[in-house]
Amino acid sequence: MVAPPIELADIFRDHGPAYRASRAGHLCLAELKVMSAIEHCRTATLGGHVEGCDECGHLRVAYNSCRNRHCPRCQGAAARDWLNDREADLLPVGYFHVVFTLPAEVAAVAFQNKAAVYDLLFRASVETMTRIAADPKHLGARIGLTAVLHTWGSAMTHHPHVHMIVPGGGLSPDGVRWISSRPAFLLPVRVLGALFRRLFLEGLVALHRAGKLTFYGPLAHLADAKTFVRHLAPVRRKRWVVYTKPPFAEPQAVLAYLSRYTHRVAISSRRITAFDGRTVTFRVKDYRQDGAARHRTLTLEADEFIRRFLLHVLPRGFHRIRHYGFLTGPNRKAGIERLRRLIGEPGTAMSREHSTGATSTETSGCWSRWMQRRHPPRSCWRRS
Structure with a gap:
């Protein structure tokens, strides 16, 4: 069974509250807004709407996007x-x-x-x-x-x-x-x-x-x-x-x-390969190398991963x-x-x-x- 893809929002939802608490007073308003937008994007928090198929009439509920340019x-x-x-x-x-x-x-x-x-x-x-x-x-x-x-x-x-x-x-x-x-x-x-x-x-x-x-x-x-x-x-x-x-x-x-x-x-979510609740692994390019050696993975603590994103x-x-x-x-x-x-x-x-x-x-x-x-x-x- 193929594991579901890891989203950037998953990391922010899991580790974001602890990150904000440990850096209280050191995060600017723009950074806090970006974190909140990514965590709540396409969830019930932002509300939703009903979509319908013109051909079969099937209906489904879709949650709204945050539309933040960093998401x-x-x-x-x-x-x-x-x-x-x-x-x-x-x-x-x-x-x-x-x-x-x-x-x-x-x-x-x-x-x-x-x-x-x-x-x-x-x-x-x-x-x-x-x-x-x-x-x-x-x-x-x-x-x-x-x-x-x-x-x-x-x-x-x-x-x-x-x-x-x-x-x-x-x-x-x-x-x-x-x-x-x-x-x-x-x-x-x-x-x-x-x-x-x-x-x-x-x-x-x-x-x-x-x-x-x-x-x-x-x-x-x-x-x-x-x-x-x-x-x-x-x-x-x-x-x-x-x-x-x-x-x-x-x-x-x-x-x-x-x-x-x-x-x-x-970073896009498709570059993230693993998240265990403590560390994040994602694909990077080493431009000093050529060929297959250029592509490798990098593992960071979740705190450092969020810090670099912000x-x-x-x-x-x-x-x-x-x-x-x-x-x-x-x-x-x-x-x-x-x-x-x-x-x-x-x-x-x-x-x-x-x-x-x-x-x-x-x-x-x-x-x-x-x-x-x-x-x-x-x-x-x-x-x-």
Whole structure:
């Protein structure tokens, strides 16, 4: 007999009360709300409704969801709804995946100043992409992108980084042509890393001077301006790595890929393999290893497991999914339709001249596959 799957909510219901009691006065309101929402999600506590089948007339009672953005149960449906809304924004071009990551010395500052530093991470990474893309020496175009904040590593440690999904090209400065990137190259990552480091550190120092950063515990000494500058000195000399992946096989693959990032939480229930009331075992990836050795399991005390999960509770009202460039604005839909026409019309789409000698026809042909996305069948269940 197959054992029932272990849900994150099971761990919170079993060990959550003891965790709250042992840390009374040390948990913020946002963390307490997340714990309560996950524990009560799809239980009688939140009420329910009756669903009926249109074909057979069978009725069943379904309990309501908490709809908290940190709840793994609720984010699957939220991701599907969000993707249906964003499907109209897809362009018939290749899409790149770009990742901007903060070094450990700065991540510690970010944890104590989540709203300010996470927002700076968005601003610095997006300005880096748009500025380098607009440079005539590189792409020379106005790009659009979707950015998603993640704050965790595979083991749920604090690891803030931004994932970007970027169309392979952009609008020319005069606004009349689509400029395509190379089929497997968007922008130079070393140039991106250097500019990102400068913009972020300048912004971080500005936040400190404006008194918008707070420090406590082992970082309390960083409240002094000179000490803070000395703390950042090694980071200024370090190379900040920007990671980029090759384009997706076809635009539809972007939707499936994006759904795994936009509404992901620190850990999904399917990664949890065991819970004995005292310890939690779950699957992790060790990115320092290759092949089968990369996948392993990690066992933590239940207290430590919950603590790591709560590291990633975002400030109230903070937007972790953001759109920029031609993917935003009041006339976004009309602009997207115009871009589709520019990409599809001969003579309006062009590519940068590269050493490969690829023509605009050859470059645009790399992204010619454009099939209509197939939606999964809807359930016959309706709410009564």
